[in-house]
Amino acid sequence: MQVSARNVFTGTLTAVVNGAVNAEVELTTAGGDKLVAVVTEGSVKSLDLAVGTPVVAYVKAPLVMLLVGVDGMRFSARNQLSGTVSALTRGAVNTEVAITLPGGAVVYAVVTNEAVLELGLAVGATATALIKASHVVLGVPA
Incomplete structure (x- = not known):
């Protein structure tokens, strides 16, 4: 299957916290990077989500916010993924920024382009990707 989402994380569910309407699930990649998703309880049942389930998480790149120099700041986004800028692909209006996480996954x-300049993003710089847990879409092998 091919998808248009630029971010594709494969891993295993390492936590499932059920609620009345939604559940919070944690995916851990082979390299140890973690991503949290909020899904409906209906999705938990229909996808048979449980600790140990292999899953794939998808996040479209425009939904990822970037931060630099955030020491001492706290954010409501569940996914705060810090790593190293590994590539910048500049276009006429926008730039695709790749951040390699400690475990090897890339966000x-x-x-x-203005944001890249304002944040001082360059290859080798440290940056943090913020992703709302509700923006993470999960899939399981059929």
Whole structure:
């Protein structure tokens, strides 16, 4: 299957916290990087989600926000993934930014060229990707 989402994380569910309407699930990649998703309880049942389930998480790059120099700041986004900028692909209006996480997974964000300049993003710089848990879509092998 091919998808248009730039961010594709494969891993195993390492936590499932059920609620009345939604559940919070944690995916851990082979390299140890973690991503949290919020899904409906209906999805938990229909996808048969449980600890140990292999899953694939998808996040579109424009939904990823980038931060630099955030020491001492707290954010409501469940996924705060810090790593090293490994590539910048500049376009006429936007730039695709690749951030390699400590475990080896890569997070892609699409931000304006102005944002790249304002944040001082360059290959080798440290940056943090913020992803709302509700923006993570999960899939399981059929």
